[in-house]
Amino acid sequence: MSNVTVWLFNSTYPGPRDVGIGLRPAATRAALANDVHLVRIENSEMDVDQRFIDAQGFTREEYMTFLVRVLHSNAFSGFTYDRQRRQLMAGEYDARLTLREFHPLVGGERSLQVIDADSRGGDLWIKLDDYRELTDFPDNLPLKRLTILHQRQTALEEWDGA
Numbered sequence: 001m002s003n004v005t006v007w008l009f010n011s012t013y014p015g016p017r018d019v020g021i022g023l024r025p026a027a028t029r030a031a032l033a034n035d036v037h038l039v040r041i042e043n044s045e046m047d048v049d050q051r052f053i054d055a056q057g058f059t060r061e062e063y064m065t066f067l068v069r070v071l072h073s074n075a076f077s078g079f080t081y082d083r084q085r086r087q088l089m090a091g092e093y094d095a096r097l098t099l100r101e102f103h104p105l106v107g108g109e110r111s112l113q114v115i116d117a118d119s120r121g122g123d124l125w126i127k128l129d130d131y132r133e134l135t136d137f138p139d140n141l142p143l144k145r146l147t148i149l150h151q152r153q154t155a156l157e158e159w160d161g162a
Contacts, residue, residue: 008044013037031057061097067150068095075145078124100125
């Protein structure tokens with residue numbers, strides 16, 4: 001796959017933001033030209049693998065990986081790959097925003113995928129709607145429970161997307 005150049009942008013939309021909340025929102029030149037409310041930030045271009053670009057030309061949430069520190073065990077719980085609920089233990093983990101389907105009738109739900117957080121091995125997916133303090137992740141975090149130490153662009157070999 002090839003790289004695509006994207007630009008960071010600011011939104012001048014007067015209503016609630018629905019694109020790029022919390023992340024470094026980025027889009028292709030065509031996507032920015034199609035929405036008059038998006039203002040490209042000069043000298044902000046970066047190359048992103050085209051698999052991290054959605055059909056509208058915006059970067060997918062999963063393209064960023066966050067190093068998070070969970071300060072207290074049992075502060076959050078999530079679901080394993082086989083849909084069992086498990087507690088997230090204190091520690092440092094890689095995490096990324098993603099959509100995860102828990103029930104076919106509901107469809108994909110915004111989740112925080114915490115890498116290698118299941119004590120049996122594997123990842124935990126925390127539904128953002130289950131925890132009010134996580135709905136704006138990575139903005140406005142409950143610092144007494146979770147902190148972001150670092151963020152980076154996800155490496156392709158880490159990503160389980162199509």
